[in-house]
Amino acid sequence: MPQQLRILHCFRSPVGGIFRHVRDLTDAQVAAGHQVGIVCDSTTGGDHEARLFESIRPKLALGIRRTPMQRHIGLGDVTAGWRTYKIIKELQPDVLHGHGAKGGVYARVFGSLLRVSRSRVARLYSPHGGSLHYDSDTAVGRAFFGLERGMDRFMTDQLLFVSDYEQRTFEQKVGKPRAPSTLVYNGLRDQEFEPVRPSPDAADFLYIGMMRDLKGPDIFIDALALAEKTLQRPLTAEMVGDGDDVAKYKQQAEKLGFAGRIRFHPAMPARQAFALAKVIVVPSRAEAMPYIVLEALAAGMPMIATAVGGIPEIFGHGSRALIAVSPRDLADRMAEAKQDLQGFREAMPSAETLRARFGADVMAREIEAAYHAALQDKTLAH
Structure with missing residues (x-):
């Protein structure tokens, strides 16, 4: 033994x-x-x-x-x-x-x-x-x-x-x-590969993570405003997480006219949060190997993520999901995902690929x- x-x-x-x-x-x-x-x-x-x-x-x-x-x-x-x-x-x-x-x-x-x-x-x-x-x-x-x-x-x-x-x-x-x-x-655990289906009233996009600038919630809010201008229609979002800067991000959202269309929630289990929206966004300025990316992909969720840290090792360099750390780049990819959600979903790594490596x-x-x-x-x- x-x-x-x-x-x-x-x-x-x-x-x-x-x-x-x-x-x-x-x-x-x-x-x-x-x-x-x-x-x-x-x-x-x-x-x-x-x-x-x-x-x-x-x-x-x-x-x-x-x-x-x-x-x-x-x-x-x-x-x-x-x-x-x-x-x-x-x-x-x-x-x-x-x-x-x-x-x-x-x-x-x-x-x-x-x-x-x-x-x-x-x-x-x-x-x-x-x-x-x-x-x-x-x-x-x-x-x-x-x-x-x-x-x-x-x-x-x-x-x-x-x-x-x-x-x-x-x-x-x-x-x-x-x-x-x-x-x-x-x-990842085996049970994390069970698909999560968005709720009937799911928002367009979800941010889930710590509420601090390193993780990019401010980039997410700015990009949402830019994506609305590109699409010429209102978008909705959910933001899930705790941190000392929550009030700052709420103020940013209100200033950009998102009152009622960006909803803030305290931290909750990731799979529960995934059901709140159709696309997950990880706008981090820096990462090592974020679990939230792995969890969301295992749950079958389409994603957009900044190409920082170990994130490209998950998707593969050149993936459609990867963007620069920029509200403009994120907004363009949000608009693309909104217009072609199924194609975006099909561009994600397969469950078999994830199981073999993670x-x-x-x-x-x-x-x-x-x-x-x-x-x-x-x-x-x-």
């Missing part, structure tokens, strides 16, 4: 793709007989995330431990870091898997402190974009990439990338990894292999 591991996932914000990724991993790892736990921020996430936590809590032998973690580096990290370190030390994991920038720092720094005290713990890091979104020409970017280089050299046993784009970006901005690295695509079972198996490879490193203390 394979060795049972104590696996602890550490990340900051329990929303969006990182949280989805961790939930998928915990499900697979628990099913494989491992003891699993989560450490994350207690100040982010709403009712939707609270329900998700409650659904997985009974499965997690190491529990769910939430403590305040600030988004940006600052003096608050001293207190937050100390609280997090005490939690991790108490749980004594064999594998400490950090996700995102803050989770990656905490997992590797605190895993290294445990190693100093002769604990046998493997330190793994999945960037999920994170600090790699910064510009290497800025002081902040240079500082983050310097920190990444130091931790890669001295505090990392395995790097796990979710897209070829992310791996190439790491090499360009940080340098060729010293630690062993593996490309493991995000995975399976949850494949993802979990490859990540577990990375855990065991890290634990077999002779530099691990015993």
Whole structure:
């Protein structure tokens, strides 16, 4: 029987793709007989995330431990870091898997402190974009990439990338990894390939994601206005997601005359949101390998997405679905989709193609292999 591991996932914000990724991993790892736990921020996430936590809590032998973690580096990290370190030390994991920038720092720094005290713990890091979104020409970017280089050299046993784009970006901005690295695509569960049918009163377009500029809700609203001018008829849209900037986007929509034609909703299950509209739009300015794209395609939904990060790896370069990060480009593609919805639907990747490359079972198996490879490193203390 394979060795049972104590696996602890550490990340900051329990929303969006990182949280989805961790939930998928915990499900697979628990099913494989491992003891699993989560450490994350207690100040982010709403009712939707609270329900998700409650659904997985009974499965997690190491529990769910939430403590305040600030988004940006600052003096608050001293207190937050100390609280997090005490939690991790108490749980004594064999594998400490950090996700995102803050989770990656905490997992590797605190895993290294445990190693100093002769604990046998493997330190793994999945960037999920994170600090790699910064510009290497800025002081902040240079500082983050310097920190990444130091931790890669001295505090990392395995790097796990979710897209070829992310791996190439790491090499360009940080340098060729010293630690062993593996490309493991995000995975979909079998039930996610059941088609979703739009409701009878479905809107024309759907934005679903975090309400922050990085994800492009402002681009979506501006493009909708431009598409209306092209088509010479009104369009409707649904916007689903939480974030501090919701009020700003509502104000933008009202200013452009969309009162009543763009409806805003709090975060909800993705497949429930898909039924609200006929076409999904992902207007992100930056991504690593977004789950929402994979989920929507598996559900049989036609999509428009910006050609950023790992998104072209899903569709294939030159796909009709891909656009530049531009309200004008998005508006033109919206008008095209509105005029030829069936043709647009037929241009999406097939379910068979998605299953072959993006399976949850494949993802979990490859990540577990990375855990065991890290634990077999002779530099691990015993």
